[in-house]
Amino acid sequence: MQLVTSVNSHSIAVMLLTVLALFLFTREKIPLETSSLFIIVALTVGFTIFPYEYENKELHSIDFFSGFGHEALIAVCALMIAGQGLVRTGALEPVGRVLSKLWASSPKLSLLLTLIVGATLSAFVNNVPIVILLLPILTAVSIKTKTSASKVLMPMGFATLIGGMSTTIGTSTNLLVVSVAVDMGMRDFGMFDFIFPVLIAGSFAIVYLWLVVPYFIKERRAPLMDTSPRVFTAKLMITEESASKDQALNELILKTDGMMKVLRIHRNSNDMYVLPNSKTIIKAEDMLVVEDTPENLKSYEKILDAVLYSSLGAVDEEHPLLEEEQQIAEVIISQGSKLNNTTLSQSRFLQRHNLIALALHRSGKKTETVLKDIAEISLKIGDVLLIQGKNEHILELKQSRELLVLDATSDLTHTKQAPIAFFIMFGIVAVAALGILPIAISATLGVFLMFLTSCINWKDASNALNTQVILIVVASLALGGALLKTGAASYIAHLFVLSMDGMSTTFMLSGLMLLMAIMTNVVSNNAAAVIGTPIAIGIAQQLNLDPEPFVLAVLFGANMSYATPMAYKTNLLVMTAGGYTFGDFLKVGIPLTFIMWITFSWLLPLLYNI
Structure with a gap:
């Protein structure tokens, strides 16, 4: 990357667009897909109307679409589909069964094992299937033991995020950072090249999640904790003495302030069911089939001067509504x-x-x-x-x-294709780890084999692919390319170095990582990673240092999605299942971010002698 210490009109426009993009990515009311598409359109149209030349050649606006065919996006999509194959076949259920049994005997030790297993699996498989596997198990255990699921669900979710940062294929963020770095002339990272610092930092984090978090996080009760049925299907019989006799159905509904919803009418005179119509006249001995809460059903009984029946007979104090099935x-x-x-x-x-x-x-x-x-x-x-x-x-x-x-059950099921899906996924990882094939090719081959062996079908594949992920990756790659080729990334790197004048290299490295950690909790982690990577390489070039530790600072920082529920998709799943609040994520996530940041800030300079 050419060092740039001044700006031109195009680099200013790209920097302003980057700021706008980061703002749009934080807007909850604007879909991320829409914001991403806007960035792509703005770049392609803008550079078509206002052409730009760099290094004596023209920057073609059509190049901003290259992200749709980028190796990183191909790998991300293929791995998402392969992960769906594991979910659909139940290939990970044996792991779930073992954990479920252990929880019954030793909850404390089982939590530690769950955190380790979740982190280990997430190093090779997208953490969404891992969370989907563990959520039902931990929820069922919490219900059976009458404990709060909030004590274990968030630690489990964060453990999968920690494990995901340890390999090049652990998260889409890792794949993007590595691919962008290679595009800029750096060597290709091996699958396990940065696993050592993650193991050390992750060990401190796992201890925190195991021993500290369950004791200080506030107990939350999710809706599922009360497992008694809430709604019943019952019948309201209109008797000969009822004041509701010979009235139109809409008149009876009005008496309940429009709350009562009649599914059908059982007419005893000829033992038939009548579909409800607002003009239907309700006769004596008609039964209105209604679905509602016990309190509302009893209220309707009183308002309509009717008699409430369940499948077991008339409902009264001695015979309450009860549905064991x-x-x-x-x-x-x-x-x-x-x-x-x-x-x-x-x-x-x-x-x-x-x-x-x-x-x-x-x-x-x-x-x-x-x-x-x-x-x-x-x-x-x-x-x-x-x-x-x-x-x-x-x-x-x-x-x-x-x-x-x-x-309330931890029943787990798997299909006969489960072992096939597992070995295909193992093959994807092994072939890429051994350097036989790039991960984009091995993952695509694995997806083809899953189709061939009926582990998944095309409907499963389309469900696995996410428009939001695809567009944010393409928009981020386009924006990163524009920052690089217009010299904006180099200029931002120059400003960063100037602002840190007199500070040690360790401080600069740590500051860059903290900036990425903050960004990833506010905007998309993929956007933070792709925008940050060329800037990190620019900083290293300004300092005449090896760019690798700076790129890893971006990678690690962009993976610290702990402090907000919207920082990562699995955070939202855990939030709803555990009944957490935004404040719970701040309370647990900020100390976890601090632990990881401090540890990496110590390890990276030590490992790279800077």
């Missing part, structure tokens, strides 16, 4: 979920699975209950649906693996 479960909207950006009514999710929606919880919002029209709310990643249904219907939903389901 019903159970409660949580459905978390995760990345790739079919329910993301749609409503329950549009997807017909409840009807297809014979379930009832009790409540919807969204982080930072008041929980919507059954009294609200949950079916018409557009669902987002991180939302949690509280559902109720028969045991077999909940089990079918879990076995379908279409959604992340948490219930």
Whole structure:
């Protein structure tokens, strides 16, 4: 990279666009995909209208689309699909079964083992499938032992993030940093080239998550902790003496302030069911089939002067509503979920699975209950649906693996393709680690083998791919390229060195890492990594030093996504399942960031003699 100590109009425009991009990436009301597409459009249109030459050659605006075919993006997408293969086949279930058994005998030791296993697996597999595997197990254990899941879920989630930073394929952030560095002329990192510093820093972090966090984090109660059914299907019988006799159905609904929802009408006179119509006249001995909470059903009984019946007969103090075959479960909207950006009514999710929606919880919002029209709310990643249904219907939903389901059981299922998917994933990692094939090629080959062996189908693959991830990667690569080729990255590096004039190299390295750690918790970690990498190399060139430790400072800092729930997608999954607040992430995540930052700030200068 050519050293630049002055700016031109194009580099100023790119720096301003970078600031705007970082601002847009923090806006919750603007989809990340939209912000990413805007950056791509702004760069391509801007450089077409205002051409730019560098090193005696023109910068073609069409080059900003090259991120769609970049080796790093190919590897990220292929690994996401391969990870989906592990989830769909249940290839990791044997690990889950062993952990589930251990929790019953020694919870303290089991937590440590869970943290180590989660971190180890995440070094080779995207941490989303790992979290999806462990969430139901830890939730079920918490319910059975009557302890709070909040004591263990956040430590588990953070352990997978720590493990993910230890190899080149552990996270998409690592893949991007390594690929951008290679594009800029650095040597290619081997899969385990930076595992040693992560092992040391990660050991301190795991001890903190194991021994400290469970004792000071506030106990939170997730909606699932109360496992009694919340909604019942019952019948309201209109008697001969009832004041509601011979009235239209809409008049009866108005008496309940519009709250009562009638599913159908059971007409005893000819033993038939009638679909509800607002003009239907309700006759004596008609039974209105209604679905609601016990309190509301008793209220309707009084308002309509009716008699409440369940499947066991009339409901009274001696015979309360009781449904032994019903159970409660949580459905978390995760990345790739079919329910993301749609409503329950549009997807017909409840009807297809014979379930009832009790409540919807969204982080930072008041929980919507059954009294609200949950079916018409557009669902987002991180939302949690509280559902109720028969045991077999909940089990079918879990076995379908279409959604992340948490219930009171730790039942784990796997298919006959599970061993095949596991060995294919092992082959992807081994071939790349041994240097036989680049990870983009070995992962693509692995995906093809998963299709060939029916571990996944094309529907699974499309669910695994995430538009948000793809566009943020492409936009970040385009922005990073523009910063580099216009000289903006070199100029920012020059300003950074000037601002640190008189400071030691260790201080500069540490400061860069801390800056990345702050950015990754506010904006996308991939954006922070790709923008930071050319700047890190520029700083090293300004100082005439080996760029490798500066690139690793960016990589490590961009992976410290601990302090906010929106910093990483698994943080949102853990937040909803554990009932955490934004403050809980600050309380646990800031000390964890400090531990990792201080340790790396000591290790990197020591390892690279700077």
